[in-house]
Amino acid sequence: MHDTGGIENNRRYEGNVCVKDQVDSYVTEDGRTIGPVVMEMKNITLRFGGVEAIKDISFDIREGEIRAIIGPNGAGKSSMLNVISGFYVPQEGEVWYKGARRPPMKPFQVAQQGIARTFQNIALFEGMSVLDNVMTGRLTHMKTGIFSQTLWKGRAEREEIENREVAEKIIDFLEIQAIRKTPVSRLPYGLKKRVELARALAAEPLLLLLDEPMAGMNVEEKEDMSRFILDVNDEFGTTIALIEHDMGVVMDLSDRVVVMDYGKKIGDGTPHEVRNNQEVIDAYLGVSHD
Amino acid sequence: MPEQLAYTIEVFLNGLMAGVLYALVALGFVLIYKASGIFNYAQGVMALFAAMTLVGIQNGQVPFAHLINAIFGTDVHKFGWSVHSFVAIALTVVVMIGLAWAVQRFVFRHLVGQEAIILFMATIGLAYLLEGVADLMWGSELKALDVCAAEGVCLPQGLNSWIDETTFETFGYGFFIDNLDIVASIVAAILVVGLVMFAQYTKQGRAMRAVADDHQAALSVGVSLNFIWILVWSLAGFVALVAGIMWGAKSGVQFSLSLIALKALPVLMLGGFTSIPGAIVGGLIIGVGEKLFEFLIGAPFLGGATENWFAYMLALLFLVFRPQGLFGERIIERV
Amino acid sequence: MFYREAGDFNTSYAEDQQTFPIKFDRYRYYVVLFIAIVVVPFTVNDYWVNSIFMPFLIYTIAAIGLNILVGYCGQVSLGTGGFMAVGAYACYKLMTAMPEVSMFIHVLLAGVITAAVGVLFGLPSLRIKGFYLAVATLAAQFFLVWLFNRFPWFYNYSASGQINAPERDTFGIIITGPSTEAWAAYAFCLVFTIFSAYVARNLTRGSVGRKWMAIRDMDIAAEIIGVNPLRAKLTAFAVSSFFIGISGALFFAIYLGAVEVGEAFGIQKSFLVLFMIIIGGLGSIFGSFAGAAFLVLLPVALKVVGVDLLGWPTDIVAHLQLVIVGLLIIVFLIAEPHGIAQLWRVAKDKLRLWPFPH
Numbered sequence: 001m002h003d004t005g006g007i008e009n010n011r012r013y014e015g016n017v018c019v020k021d022q023v024d025s026y027v028t029e030d031g032r033t034i035g036p037v038v039m040e041m042k043n044i045t046l047r048f049g050g051v052e053a054i055k056d057i058s059f060d061i062r063e064g065e066i067r068a069i070i071g072p073n074g075a076g077k078s079s080m081l082n083v084i085s086g087f088y089v090p091q092e093g094e095v096w097y098k099g100a101r102r103p104p105m106k107p108f109q110v111a112q113q114g115i116a117r118t119f120q121n122i123a124l125f126e127g128m129s130v131l132d133n134v135m136t137g138r139l140t141h142m143k144t145g146i147f148s149q150t151l152w153k154g155r156a157e158r159e160e161i162e163n164r165e166v167a168e169k170i171i172d173f174l175e176i177q178a179i180r181k182t183p184v185s186r187l188p189y190g191l192k193k194r195v196e197l198a199r200a201l202a203a204e205p206l207l208l209l210l211d212e213p214m215a216g217m218n219v220e221e222k223e224d225m226s227r228f229i230l231d232v233n234d235e236f237g238t239t240i241a242l243i244e245h246d247m248g249v250v251m252d253l254s255d256r257v258v259v260m261d262y263g264k265k266i267g268d269g270t271p272h273e274v275r276n277n278q279e280v281i282d283a284y285l286g287v288s289h290d
Numbered sequence: 291m292p293e294q295l296a297y298t299i300e301v302f303l304n305g306l307m308a309g310v311l312y313a314l315v316a317l318g319f320v321l322i323y324k325a326s327g328i329f330n331y332a333q334g335v336m337a338l339f340a341a342m343t344l345v346g347i348q349n350g351q352v353p354f355a356h357l358i359n360a361i362f363g364t365d366v367h368k369f370g371w372s373v374h375s376f377v378a379i380a381l382t383v384v385v386m387i388g389l390a391w392a393v394q395r396f397v398f399r400h401l402v403g404q405e406a407i408i409l410f411m412a413t414i415g416l417a418y419l420l421e422g423v424a425d426l427m428w429g430s431e432l433k434a435l436d437v438c439a440a441e442g443v444c445l446p447q448g449l450n451s452w453i454d455e456t457t458f459e460t461f462g463y464g465f466f467i468d469n470l471d472i473v474a475s476i477v478a479a480i481l482v483v484g485l486v487m488f489a490q491y492t493k494q495g496r497a498m499r500a501v502a503d504d505h506q507a508a509l510s511v512g513v514s515l516n517f518i519w520i521l522v523w524s525l526a527g528f529v530a531l532v533a534g535i536m537w538g539a540k541s542g543v544q545f546s547l548s549l550i551a552l553k554a555l556p557v558l559m560l561g562g563f564t565s566i567p568g569a570i571v572g573g574l575i576i577g578v579g580e581k582l583f584e585f586l587i588g589a590p591f592l593g594g595a596t597e598n599w600f601a602y603m604l605a606l607l608f609l610v611f612r613p614q615g616l617f618g619e620r621i622i623e624r625v
Numbered sequence: 626m627f628y629r630e631a632g633d634f635n636t637s638y639a640e641d642q643q644t645f646p647i648k649f650d651r652y653r654y655y656v657v658l659f660i661a662i663v664v665v666p667f668t669v670n671d672y673w674v675n676s677i678f679m680p681f682l683i684y685t686i687a688a689i690g691l692n693i694l695v696g697y698c699g700q701v702s703l704g705t706g707g708f709m710a711v712g713a714y715a716c717y718k719l720m721t722a723m724p725e726v727s728m729f730i731h732v733l734l735a736g737v738i739t740a741a742v743g744v745l746f747g748l749p750s751l752r753i754k755g756f757y758l759a760v761a762t763l764a765a766q767f768f769l770v771w772l773f774n775r776f777p778w779f780y781n782y783s784a785s786g787q788i789n790a791p792e793r794d795t796f797g798i799i800i801t802g803p804s805t806e807a808w809a810a811y812a813f814c815l816v817f818t819i820f821s822a823y824v825a826r827n828l829t830r831g832s833v834g835r836k837w838m839a840i841r842d843m844d845i846a847a848e849i850i851g852v853n854p855l856r857a858k859l860t861a862f863a864v865s866s867f868f869i870g871i872s873g874a875l876f877f878a879i880y881l882g883a884v885e886v887g888e889a890f891g892i893q894k895s896f897l898v899l900f901m902i903i904i905g906g907l908g909s910i911f912g913s914f915a916g917a918a919f920l921v922l923l924p925v926a927l928k929v930v931g932v933d934l935l936g937w938p939t940d941i942v943a944h945l946q947l948v949i950v951g952l953l954i955i956v957f958l959i960a961e962p963h964g965i966a967q968l969w970r971v972a973k974d975k976l977r978l979w980p981f982p983h
Contacts, residue, residue: 085849111851123849125842127908128835135832136839140851142832146860152827157639160831164638203850329756360937400959407701410756411903412958414896419951425944552892555760593775602764609757610749 025063028255035063038239039084039207044093046079053079054090055263061207066233067241068250071260072283077243078120080260081209084241085117086110098206112140116205118196120212120243126185130195133184134171137202138163170201173235174228190221194228201232208232210242214249222246226253247284251275259283296463301585302578307471309577310478311536315554316561316569317482318529323563324502325522328398329410332417334551336389336527339424341534341543343385345435346428347378353427375437379531386527387520394520421548430545435538445539446470474536481532482570485525494521502564556605576601644826647977661815666808674807675880681921682814683875686821688901688913690868695899696908697829698861699841700750704762706894707769708866710886711739712873714779717788720801720878721781728795732817732874739870740863742769747862751855754844766892773886787885790878801878810879817875821868826910828864837861838908869898900950904957906966915965923949 025035039061046054054076061067069077082088083095086107095102097113116137125133142159149156171177174194179187184195193213200208213229214222226249232238244250250257251271259267259274261283267274274280315333322330330336346353350369359365373381397416401409437445446469458464489495500508501518509515537547553576561572580600588596635641645651669678687705694700716735719726746765753761773779780788792802799805800813828834836857839847848854877884884890897920905916924946931942961967 087845087849106853107849108851108853111849117849119846123843123846125839125846127842128838132835132838136835136847136850136852139832139836139839144832146828146833146864149831149833150824150827152831156827156831157642160642161638164642168638199850356938356941360935360941397955397959404958404962407699407755407759408958408962410701410759411899412955414899415951415954415958417951418896418947419955422944422947422949422951426941426948430940430944552763555763559757559760595771595775598771599764599767602761602767606749606761606764609753609761 032064032234034065034255037061038063038098039241040096041080041083042094042096044080044083044090044095046076046083046088046090052263054083056093057260057263057265058093059258059265059268061239061241062256063239064233064237065239065255066229066253067239068254068257069241069243069260070245070247070250070257074262075260076263077260078211081117081211081241081243084110084207085115085209111203114203114206115209116200116203116207117209118193118200118211118213120215122189122192122196124184124192124196124199127183129181129183130176130187130198131167131171131180133195134167134198134202135163137170137199138167140203141166166204167202170198173231174198174201190217190224193217193221193225197225197228197232201236201238204236205238207239207241210240210244212243212245214244214246222249229253293463296461296465298582298585300463300465300467301581303465303467304471305578305581306574307468307475307577308581309574310471310475311533311573312550312553312557312577313570313573314474314478314481314529314533314536315550316557316573317485317566318526318533319554319558320561320563320566320569321485321522321529322526325498326398326501326519327406327409328413329406329563330526331410331413331551332420333526333530333554334548335417335420335424336386336530337534337537337550338543338545338548339389339420339534340382340386340527340531341435341538341547342424342428342433344378344382344437344531344535345433345538345543347373347381348375351428356429357426379437379535382531383528386531387524390520390523390527393523394516398519399516417548417551421545433538433543435535435543437535437539445535446473468540470536470540477532477536481529482566486566494518498522553601556601559605559609576604579604642830644830650973658819666812669807669811671807674811676925677921678811679814679880681918682811682818683872683880684898684901684917684921685818685914686875687869687872687898688905688917689821689825689910690865690872691898692902692905692907692909692913693825693829693837693868694861694865696902696906696912697834697841698837698858698865699844700747700858700861701756701759701899702762702865703759703892703895703899704746704765704769705869705898706890706892707766708739708743708869709873709876709894710769710773710890711742711866712736712870713877713884713890714773714788714886715739715870716874716878717781717790718779720791720793724791724793728793728800728813728878729816731793732871732878735874736867736871739873740867743862743866743869744859747859747866750858750862763892766895770886770890785885787883788877789883790881793878802882805879814875814879817871821871822910822914825864825868829910833860841908900954902964903954904964906964907962909963909966911969912964912966915969919965920950 025033027033037060040058041060042058044054044057045052057076057080069080071077079088083090086105086109089104097115102110102113125136128136142163144156144159148154171180174197176191176194176198179191179195184192187195197210197213200210210229214225217225229240229242230253233240242250242254244253254271256269257267257271257274258265259277259280261279266279266283267277269277315337318333318336319330322328322333345351350371350373352358352366352369355367393416397412398409401412450467450469450472453467454464487495489499497508497513498518498521500511500513501515505515508518533550534543534547537550541547554573557569557572557576559572560575561568561570580597583600584594584596588594588600635646640646645654665678687709691702691705694702712735715738716731719731719734720728723731742765746762749761750758774786777783777786780786783789790801792799792804794800795813798809800809829837836847836852837860839850839852840854840857840861844854847857873890876889881889901916901920902913903916904919905914906912927942927946927949928939931937931945932939957964
């Protein structure tokens, strides 16, 4: 088993790229290199009024890995993802990102740092076409000011085309070329999920958060989605943190798993370790809490 | 008692009375909003429409007389009878119920499930439509409205001499308070109590609250949404009629009557769209606030007529710090 | 038969992104521009300019402005009249303070000043949403009208409380005041209308427009993908108010010549422009043109039919107009929330396939 805790500050970052420290990285069975820790949650506690949604949870996410967060309904998984993406601010605890403590920031600032996500209930822009939705994913990369845009010709148009090329690559990758100009509101559920993934990928994120990417899908769609997730991780080297209910899928996809129950962390490790953890088994089979 | 203080108290009391009338209009908004999520901009025009209909029926006017005359070249104006106030009020209530049915049947039934802002814009369209219909039906000239139970027993006008004399004897300064405002306050209080009782203790009231909570859940236990919505619009129409009578008796029935709806909007923003007590407290705050502001700051320092915008500015500032209003439900955002 | 698209391929992203990707549309657009610029100025008379062309052009600018805020960014505003008043009074102060400067500069500056005021009143939009915001913008409407009414500095202490446009020329051609020729006023407004449409189109097709639309469709999701909501909303308020200010300045200086603020820029004006974009089409530049044209032509047509042809009294026709406008709003919201622009799009798609329906 590799070491999950005790991360020292011996890593250097240049821009967004981590200068890999060979001591921290390892190679998986299928030959992918998992890098050092890119994000670490330290003793996070989140309360809504009197309800504690997350109780003192710590875990980390390594570069290039697929990290799953699982747990029964109401365990606080989505809240955890919302903490990572800056939508909720935890009352206690620290979020470390790329070797530095992340100050409290707004969700859009988090996105600008290279964290993209999808949503449990699809949150696409229904009034726009698929292409426009994917292009919104590029917004953090588009920098021309409002005055260049009023002229259009020149910088604005050049930037638009450059970013369109990236967006089209993602569209090709996820095999949604045919529906590029279709309004999103006309798409079936499974395709919407895929478009949402495309929008997140278009941001070329360092860390991709997927909130139940396979909820409500049939077996075939689940297989497709699993393949896309693996491909994304493999081809772009994107670090992925995902929440999922389907245990089979989680065990097949992820490198490491965090198990939550009633806002507490009850397990953390490889799928194999987690599967044999007594507390996890209890939580899933239902042992009374007292 | 120093004179300035006495003036201020008088202004305060008058503001309170005006606030009651604002609250009355705001009440109509809250009823419809709670049950259907529609923010009914047309509430003010409904008050105008109700008041015009009442006057028209009282005076025995022929509906659409001008239009009929224009099209057929005839010269009809009046039936030549006048109707007793109570009968006229009853007939107007029937008209308002008919209006409620028509609005539900022809407009909002087709807009179920639309975004709130679309519904809001539809009610602006409805306001224009109703205003046009009211003008075509009864003519757009200024009309006097007087509701009388019997010969000589009418809605009171002018200042209340009893209050004037009593306060003069005690404080050395007679307070000027309108009789009509006092009646309006009493009527408003009765109306509010009645509505709350209706909502709490009757079967229809319970169904209404169920619909307000959750449309689908209400449907699944056998509440007819259509019926409830017509009921709510009828109630709002009734409240509009009461507001129309009070305002109409005060300053005549004319187009500006519908502008009280605009005043009710900041009342709602203060009180929250979903709260009946909020509408009342909000109305009182706005009524008192704008009168006092005009008296103490507006007229002496800003050239007067601050009543035009004070309510909105107050509501705007208030909203920035407490977006859900005084009594509104707290908004928690989720993803 | 009208559209022959076979062989008309877009081979680059630039071509795919152009405003009129279909050849036939492009040519039709050039023809319309040609007629508007070259033919109309030499053929119109006073009546046509004053009762149709000028209000159409000026309201189109206001509608484009409001459409950016409501149709693209989803922030409903009922303060249009107030912002038009800001443009008008800013233009008036500039005209009287600096008579020698070109009117083009004055009108543009009036737009800039209105943009600043718009941003100020847009600030609460971060906390307030939906119709709460709509009601909050009423504060702008009433406060601004009151302000221009009560403080004589704004109307240069004139006895009547009105503002009157003094005679000004640009490039030696008189464009304000009573001795203005119809074609000059028309041409001056046309320049601004084309400019507004061009700028609005460019802004709405790029990243700025996508930020607006993202905020409109789902503000929380927009924020999480990296859109700064306050900045996006404030740019929308700024750009929108800029256009509305220009239209207010033109409305006062070129069209009316003399203005009493409560009458010309009251709440009714706010609703009129809002109706234009609902009927024309929310989130469509073409819709702004169509809506403005429709609501400018409707009263003229009703007057011609009702008063001139049938001989009805004017007040009945005016009431009928209220009924018709109200009905149209409701019908459009029910049947076609995207307005005339969407009807046009559907008709075009049918035409593209015609005569073969599949």
